[in-house]
Amino acid sequence: MQMNHSALICACTPQLPRLRSMGPTRNFLTENFAIEGRNLNYSVTTRQGKFVPILKDCSLQIPSGQFWMLLGPNGSGKSTLLKILAGLLNPIDGFVYVKKPKSFVFQNPDHQVVMPTVEADVAFGLGKFNLTREEIRSRVGKALNAVGMSDYLQRPVQTLSGGQKQRVAIAGALAEACKVLLLDELTTFLDENDQIGVIKAVRNSLDSSKEVTALWVTHRLEELDYADGAIYMEDGRVIMHGDASGIMDFIKARQASYINQINA
Numbered sequence: 001m002q003m004n005h006s007a008l009i010c011a012c013t014p015q016l017p018r019l020r021s022m023g024p025t026r027n028f029l030t031e032n033f034a035i036e037g038r039n040l041n042y043s044v045t046t047r048q049g050k051f052v053p054i055l056k057d058c059s060l061q062i063p064s065g066q067f068w069m070l071l072g073p074n075g076s077g078k079s080t081l082l083k084i085l086a087g088l089l090n091p092i093d094g095f096v097y098v099k100k101p102k103s104f105v106f107q108n109p110d111h112q113v114v115m116p117t118v119e120a121d122v123a124f125g126l127g128k129f130n131l132t133r134e135e136i137r138s139r140v141g142k143a144l145n146a147v148g149m150s151d152y153l154q155r156p157v158q159t160l161s162g163g164q165k166q167r168v169a170i171a172g173a174l175a176e177a178c179k180v181l182l183l184d185e186l187t188t189f190l191d192e193n194d195q196i197g198v199i200k201a202v203r204n205s206l207d208s209s210k211e212v213t214a215l216w217v218t219h220r221l222e223e224l225d226y227a228d229g230a231i232y233m234e235d236g237r238v239i240m241h242g243d244a245s246g247i248m249d250f251i252k253a254r255q256a257s258y259i260n261q262i263n264a
């Protein structure tokens with residue numbers, strides 16, 4: 001369900017979300033958020049008719065221009081929440097607002113790039129804007145610069161590494177002036193160099209534009225170093241929301257206690 005921002009704020013005023021809030025999270029009910037979800041629920045019904053809740057009353061708020069990460073164990077609902085924010089799934093109730101245009105970047109780098117060269121791929125989505133050749137060239141150049149791929153303009157995409165393909169996909173979204181990037185475990189299939197390259201590309205894109213907001217799903221704790229804020233989920237619920245270093249400490253303590261239990 002998509003609503004405009006003012007409608008979201010009116011509809012949600014009587015009931016504040018049940019969040020455990022930490023650190024620099026801003027006040028609720030301000031207009032300065034690029035992404036907001038309130039009391040989102042999502043479920044599926046199996047073929048046997050069994051009702052399976054997947055997201056349970058999830059709320060989140062991500063300030064404009066910031067790089068946030070969404071963490072949680074496998075199966076905790078991260079991808080489902082991201083797909084709801086992207087508009088690929090509809091929640092059964094709750095409210096969602098995401099600034100537009102928005103772009104969802106998938107996990108598998110080979111599903112991202114469609115054109116034969118880097119330049120053609122980044123320019124691919126610009127056809128709908130009625131731009132001059134010069135404007136297209138300029139947008140493609142700026143977007144590739146933001147992700148550190150300027151030197152690859154004429155390269156055939158099949159010669160790129162997985163991380164470079166992800167960066168080209170992100171450049172495509174930036175060229176289209178996307179305000180929100182929704183990125184689902186982009187570094188899963190990448191080696192360490194590529195992984196750092198992609199995350200730095202996102203960080204740099206946000207720092208150079210100030211208008212782009214990114215939500216990055218990951219299971220790698222070390223990636224939290226690049227984040228302005230974070231959200232931690234377990235079993236379909238948002239457990240923590242706010243300061244990235246606080247969430248890192250929380251997850252480390254969780255892991256340590258789990259290891260202690262196993263040893264005991």
Ligand SMILES: Nc1ncnc2c1ncn2[C@@H]1O[C@H](COP(=O)(O)OP(=O)(O)O)[C@@H](O)[C@H]1O
Nearest residue numbers: 044052054072073074075076077078079080081
């Ligand atoms: N279409 C579906 N049908 C049944 N179960 C689903 C469906 N989509 C997701 N799930 C279940 O919901 C839970 C959350 O999935 P997902 O959002 O992919 O988690 P994550 O991305 O955190 O690993 C998982 O247990 C998954 O098996």
Ligand SMILES: [Mg+2]
Nearest residue numbers: 078079080185
């Ligand atoms: Mg997932």
